[in-house]
Structures are given as C-alpha cells and as structure tokens.
Amino acid sequence: MSEKKLRSHEWYGRKGKDGFIYRSWMKNQGFPHHLFEGGKPVIGICNTWSEFTPCNAHFKDLAAALKRGIWEAGGFPLEFPVMSLGECSIKPTAMLFRNLASMDVEESIRANAMDGVVLMCGCDKTTPSLVMGAASVDLPTLVLSGGPMLVGRFKGKKIGTSDVWRFAEDFKTGKLSQEEFIEAEAAMSRSVGHCAPMGTASTMAAMVEALGLALPDNATIPAADSRRKVLAHMAGIRIVEMVKEDLKMSKILNRKAFENAIMVNAALGGSTNFILHLTAIAKRIGVDIDLTDFDKFSAMIPLIANVQPSGEHWVEDLFYAGGLPAVLKEIKDKIHVDNLTVTGKTLGENIEGAECYDRNLIGTLDKPIKPDSGIAVLKGNLCPDGAVIKPSAASPNLLKHTGRAVVFENIDEYKAKIDQPDLDIDENCVMVMKNVGPKGYPGMPEVGNMGLPSKLLEKGIKDMVRISDGRMSGTGYGTVILHVSPESAIGGPLALVKNGDIIELDVPNRSLNLLISDEEMEKRKKEFKPIELPYERGYVNLYLDRVNQAHEGVDFDFLQGSSGSEVKRDSH
The missing domain is CATH 3.50.30.80 (IlvD/EDD C-terminal domain-like)
Structure with missing residues (x-):
C-alpha cells in the first residue's frame, strides 16, 4: 500500500518562493530544515489552556507530555491556541460562545499545515466545541481530556462541586457561615483538573471515550495523577500512527458510535448538557440523531456507576474501581462493541482486559446502582x-x-x-x-x-x-x-x-x-408579545439570528454538515 501524501507537504514541501516563505518564518523558532522535508507528519495540538479557564490551567504540562510522544513516534508537534471557555467565570454563559469556539477550531485546523490534530480539552464547553470544529474538517483526530480534580475534604467529609448546591442552601438558612463558606471553597478545589463529580466536564470526557475518539481511561484518570501525563504521551504516539493509517473522524463517528455514547451516558448518570452537545456533534459529522434516540437508548441502561450527582462517590473513585473501561464491560451486551476507535481496534477489544475492583462503585445490569438512569x-x-x-x-x-x-x-x-x-x-x-x-x-x-x-x-x-x-x-x-x-x-x-x-x-x-x-x-x-432581545451587534447578533433550538443542538444552521478537510480556502 502506497503511503498517502501528507497534507502538510502542500505548505512545507514546496519549491521556490512559496516553500521559502512557508518554511523560513517557522525556522525562527529553531526548527531544523529536515523537519520540513515531508517525512514527518505535522501534528497540531489544539490547546485550550487559559488561566481564565481553571479546569484547563495545567495544560502546558500536559502538552509537554503529549509532544514527547509525538516526537518519539516521528511526528512534528506544533501547538496552537483557540478560544478557551471557562465555565465558572465567563459571562453571560459559556454556552453562548461554544459555537464561536467551534468556528475558531474548524478554521484553525483547516487553514494550517497539519496532518492530524490532538484536541486538548477539559472544561465543559471546550470538549464539544473542539470536537464540533474538528468534525467539520475531518482529519485524523484524537481527544485528550484534562481529567477530574482530586476529591476535596471539608470537616472530615469528601466534597466536590455537587456540594456547592448543598452549601448554598445551608448558607441561606444560616447553617453555614461566610467564613466556613470560604474555607469550603479552598477545600473543594484543591488540585488541578475539572469538577470531581460526573458533571458536564467528566460527562464530555466519557462521551469522547465512548464515541471512540479517545484512548481508554481518558475519562477518569485524575488530572493530578502522573498516569494522566502517561496517557498524553501515548496519545502523542498514537496520533502519528493514525495519520499514517489515514484514520479520520468520519471512519469512527458513525451512527453506532452515537448510540454507544447515549448508552454510556445513561450508565454514568451523565449531564443533561450531553444531549445538546452530542446532537450538535452528530449534525456536524452528518449523522442523524434526535431526542427520541436519547430516550430509547437511555431506557436500555440502568445506572451502573455510583458517582455523584446521581450516586454517592466521585470520578476519582471510579477510576480506582476500574474506570470507564470497567463500566463499558458491564454493558458490553448492549453497546456496539464492534465499532472502530482511535486505537485502531474496536471498542470491544479496548475493554477486553478491564476489571471492576469495587462493586460499591460499579454495578451490573442485574444489580445496578439504580434502575432508572440516562435521559x-x-x-x-x-x-x-x-x-x-x-x-x-x-x-x-x-x-x-x-x-x-x-x-x-x-x-x-x-x-x-x-x-x-x-x-x-x-x-x-x-x-x-x-x-x-x-x-x-x-x-x-x-x-x-x-x-x-x-x-x-x-x-x-x-x-x-x-x-x-x-x-x-x-x-x-x-x-x-x-x-x-x-x-x-x-x-x-x-x-x-x-x-x-x-x-x-x-x-x-x-x-x-x-x-x-x-x-x-x-x-x-x-x-403573546415576544421579549425585546437587547443585543444588536457582533457575534451575539449572529448567534441570535442563526442559532437553532435545544432539540436541534443549539448550533448554527450554517455549520451543520461536514465539509471535509480537502476544501481549499485559497490556492496557496
């Protein structure tokens, strides 16, 4: 089988003035000429690092581990930033900017000299926005999540983000003082990473693993655990192999992949935000799903993972109990285990060696944590x-x-x-x-x-x-x-x-x-008289004009449907 010509060669492999221009300015970073001679796949690292996005603030270290793996496998890593959406700090809401970030990702990938891309995401909207954007380009793509933070401790008890709502109620009724509230703040967010329960961030990390876009254990390894960096290193190796295999997103994201994601979300008691984001991703890649699918496939699966807010424990605990692979193994008779993943193997092959180490954390189909789950x-x-x-x-x-x-x-x-x-x-x-x-x-x-x-x-x-x-x-x-x-x-x-x-x-x-x-x-x-919408300029005006409704994924109508990586914006 002849090796496919690298996309990056259209930039760096040119002769004469065009090649000079593309290579010369890159060399001011200290890159030697042989990196541009066409043999090394250029791997884009789409990094949502930002100090305004605390969930992703450790991504510089994670990117370093990822680059080591890319270099080891014979790739050429080039990191680029895109809009980062910090759920807790961005106003008026991060969801307003999900579609904008996805456009940033799509055009950054399409316009630059990369053969494959690793999407580094963690905080709630960074994952769907990156996947949506990349799906619209369809290069070999692998998702690397940032991981959940370590469980907090407050007054002798484990705490996480789900406790914010309980603390707020206790504060309103005088059971918790302002001083105790401030103490709980620091106790809860005691390490790098996104929220400790099965909130939207961990739900999204599980979603990409269930879809087949991430390596096994991506969803549950804690951010502060050294094994998260090992996962990043291995992701770097694997993305280079994926480019050589021409393993694009469209070869993984078929109808069965989306059905798997819905069933896995049910098993985890994942976030309702999952519906909006999975629907938007499906419409970007051209797979037809609707709300009836969420109800139908969720109803097949009880709650398997005993993780808050549906259960009692935390994502960190779930990792120690066997992680998402162990949960997947418990529902293997329901999901499509023959579906291809970024490992080059099927989902079934990925989970073959998975084990459950704690039945308090991971139930079975016969003895679930709760009979009702999903959406x-x-x-x-x-x-x-x-x-x-x-x-x-x-x-x-x-x-x-x-x-x-x-x-x-x-x-x-x-x-x-x-x-x-x-x-x-x-x-x-x-x-x-x-x-x-x-x-x-x-x-x-x-x-x-x-x-x-x-x-x-x-x-x-x-x-x-x-x-x-x-x-x-x-x-x-x-x-x-x-x-x-x-x-x-x-x-x-x-x-x-x-x-x-x-x-x-x-x-x-x-x-x-x-x-x-x-x-x-x-x-x-x-x-009925419609409310007067107050915004009238810039991106928000575009959003109000072109956004669709919740059952359609809250995406822009003009972004639905994959256009493919071969589309050229200009002739170079």
Missing part, C-alpha cells in the same frame, strides 16, 4: 418539541406530580422574589422560569435547577418540580425539567404559563402538560 424525554402541550429530565438525579416521589405553577418571567424576577416571605408557594407547587433558552438569555444558562425558597428550606424541603427552557449544571440534581422546546422567548408554550395554572408531570409516561383548554391556549398565543 427521559418528555412531550406534551408545554413542550411540543421536547423537554428533558435526568431521573437518576430526581426525587422518585416527584416523577409523577401535579401542581400549581409559580412563574418567574426571567432570571432577574426569580432572584428578586424567591426569598420574599410573601411569595405564594409551597412544596407542592411547580416552579417555572421563562426566557432562559438559547435566544432568551441569550446563551441558555445553567439556571434551571432553581434554588428553593428560604422558607421552604427552613421547613426541611429539599426538592420541588422545576421547569425552564434553560440548562442545569451537570453537577446539579433534583426534579428539574430542562431544555423546554421551543423556548418561551420565541413564543413557545412555556411563555403562556400563568401563576396558578396547573401543570402535570408524568415521567413514566414521558409527558408534560399545561392543564388548560385548547381554546385558552389559542387565546394566550394570540395575546
């Missing part, structure tokens, strides 16, 4: 295009519930009213927040798991039914209905809910309905 997709007159809930993180007694609506027109009204003593609310009510969807906020923020009123927390109430067109942090929990589509800002039925309306939730039968007559619904639709 339940709801339909009804309140969400004709769908809404989602994570049953494994909800209260079982609330999965079938009818209650009176307490409506907040936007996040500001919620903040102003939620702790007012005269707020007309009790534990049987249904909290409704409008105008926090893709266009309404804009960017669809993680405010769906609304904190409960202080007066109910003081009574010992820990959960209520909550509904919004926004998102929830993967570290969050509760009986929270999210991603109501179409959103209220564009006239979706959620916009028509009034205080005192009766809402019926029936998760077992996958329904969510506003109990008013069709005539009343039509009357309210005619009276």
Whole structure:
C-alpha cells in the first residue's frame, strides 16, 4: 500500500518562493530544515489552556507530555491556541460562545499545515466545541481530556462541586457561615483538573471515550495523577500512527458510535448538557440523531456507576474501581462493541482486559446502582418539541406530580422574589422560569435547577418540580425539567404559563402538560408579545439570528454538515 501524501507537504514541501516563505518564518523558532522535508507528519495540538479557564490551567504540562510522544513516534508537534471557555467565570454563559469556539477550531485546523490534530480539552464547553470544529474538517483526530480534580475534604467529609448546591442552601438558612463558606471553597478545589463529580466536564470526557475518539481511561484518570501525563504521551504516539493509517473522524463517528455514547451516558448518570452537545456533534459529522434516540437508548441502561450527582462517590473513585473501561464491560451486551476507535481496534477489544475492583462503585445490569438512569424525554402541550429530565438525579416521589405553577418571567424576577416571605408557594407547587433558552438569555444558562425558597428550606424541603427552557449544571440534581422546546422567548408554550395554572408531570409516561383548554391556549398565543432581545451587534447578533433550538443542538444552521478537510480556502 502506497503511503498517502501528507497534507502538510502542500505548505512545507514546496519549491521556490512559496516553500521559502512557508518554511523560513517557522525556522525562527529553531526548527531544523529536515523537519520540513515531508517525512514527518505535522501534528497540531489544539490547546485550550487559559488561566481564565481553571479546569484547563495545567495544560502546558500536559502538552509537554503529549509532544514527547509525538516526537518519539516521528511526528512534528506544533501547538496552537483557540478560544478557551471557562465555565465558572465567563459571562453571560459559556454556552453562548461554544459555537464561536467551534468556528475558531474548524478554521484553525483547516487553514494550517497539519496532518492530524490532538484536541486538548477539559472544561465543559471546550470538549464539544473542539470536537464540533474538528468534525467539520475531518482529519485524523484524537481527544485528550484534562481529567477530574482530586476529591476535596471539608470537616472530615469528601466534597466536590455537587456540594456547592448543598452549601448554598445551608448558607441561606444560616447553617453555614461566610467564613466556613470560604474555607469550603479552598477545600473543594484543591488540585488541578475539572469538577470531581460526573458533571458536564467528566460527562464530555466519557462521551469522547465512548464515541471512540479517545484512548481508554481518558475519562477518569485524575488530572493530578502522573498516569494522566502517561496517557498524553501515548496519545502523542498514537496520533502519528493514525495519520499514517489515514484514520479520520468520519471512519469512527458513525451512527453506532452515537448510540454507544447515549448508552454510556445513561450508565454514568451523565449531564443533561450531553444531549445538546452530542446532537450538535452528530449534525456536524452528518449523522442523524434526535431526542427520541436519547430516550430509547437511555431506557436500555440502568445506572451502573455510583458517582455523584446521581450516586454517592466521585470520578476519582471510579477510576480506582476500574474506570470507564470497567463500566463499558458491564454493558458490553448492549453497546456496539464492534465499532472502530482511535486505537485502531474496536471498542470491544479496548475493554477486553478491564476489571471492576469495587462493586460499591460499579454495578451490573442485574444489580445496578439504580434502575432508572440516562435521559427521559418528555412531550406534551408545554413542550411540543421536547423537554428533558435526568431521573437518576430526581426525587422518585416527584416523577409523577401535579401542581400549581409559580412563574418567574426571567432570571432577574426569580432572584428578586424567591426569598420574599410573601411569595405564594409551597412544596407542592411547580416552579417555572421563562426566557432562559438559547435566544432568551441569550446563551441558555445553567439556571434551571432553581434554588428553593428560604422558607421552604427552613421547613426541611429539599426538592420541588422545576421547569425552564434553560440548562442545569451537570453537577446539579433534583426534579428539574430542562431544555423546554421551543423556548418561551420565541413564543413557545412555556411563555403562556400563568401563576396558578396547573401543570402535570408524568415521567413514566414521558409527558408534560399545561392543564388548560385548547381554546385558552389559542387565546394566550394570540395575546403573546415576544421579549425585546437587547443585543444588536457582533457575534451575539449572529448567534441570535442563526442559532437553532435545544432539540436541534443549539448550533448554527450554517455549520451543520461536514465539509471535509480537502476544501481549499485559497490556492496557496
């Protein structure tokens, strides 16, 4: 078999003036001429390192280990930055900029002289944005995640990001002082890495491993563990081999890969944000999935991993118990084990030697941690295009519930009213927040798991039914209905809910309905007036104009469908 001509040779292998220009300026970094003579694959390292993105702040060290592996395998590593999205610090929400970052990634890969690329990602939106962008180019691609932080310790107990919500409730009710709150901050975030529970960051790391885009154990090795650097080194070796094999993303990301990812997410009790991101990735690579697939394939798998927020433990603990390969092995009879991965082997071959070392952490299909897991997709007159809930993180007694609506027109009204003593609310009510969807906020923020009123927390109430067109942090929990589509800002039925309306939730039968007559619904639709969207320039204007709805992945319509790496922007 003849060796495929390297893409980078179109830049560095040219003769005359063109070759001179491409090579000469690169040589000011001290690279010798033989690196440009066409034999060494150029490997782009797409690095989302940023001190504004704490989850990814250790990526300089990780990139160094990755480069060692690339050099060892005969490759030529060249690192490049792209927009980094720090979930906890970027305003108004990182999700607003996911599509922008994906465009940055796509065009950076397409425009530069690389034969393959390693995507370095960790914080929530960095993973989907990098994968979305790379999928639109379709070079040999491998994902290297940053890993979860070590579990924190506070007052003798293990803590992680899921505890933020509990601490906030204790602070509101006076059980935790401001000084203790500050002490907990440092105790929780005590090492490099992303969130310690199965939040969105770890869910995304598991997603890419399940899709076949990452090496085994990518999802669970702690960021501070030296084995994370070993994984990076091995990723460097493997990406060079992938270029020689011409193993592109499109050869891995088929329909079965996406079905695997959905089932693995169910086994882990992963983040609801997974739905938006996997849908967007599928549409970029040209695979047809929709909300019904999430419900269908999630329903096949119980909760296997005993990890917060659906379980009790942490991703670090899951690694010691056998990691994601051990979880995959428990559901091997359900997933497509014959699917190809970046190792050049099938998923089944990758997990053949996996073992479980702790049955408190990893259950089985016969004896799962919980019978209900994954994503339940709801339909009804309140969400004709769908809404989602994570049953494994909800209260079982609330999965079938009818209650009176307490409506907040936007996040500001919620903040102003939620702790007012005269707020007309009790534990049987249904909290409704409008105008926090893709266009309404804009960017669809993680405010769906609304904190409960202080007066109910003081009574010992820990959960209520909550509904919004926004998102929830993967570290969050509760009986929270999210991603109501179409959103209220564009006239979706959620916009028509009034205080005192009766809402019926029936998760077992996958329904969510506003109990008013069709005539009343039509009357309210005619009276509806859309909110005035405040932004009118730059990227946000583009976002508001071209973003699609939650059930479509909240992506830009003009970015869907892979265009392929051979597309030329110019003739060089």
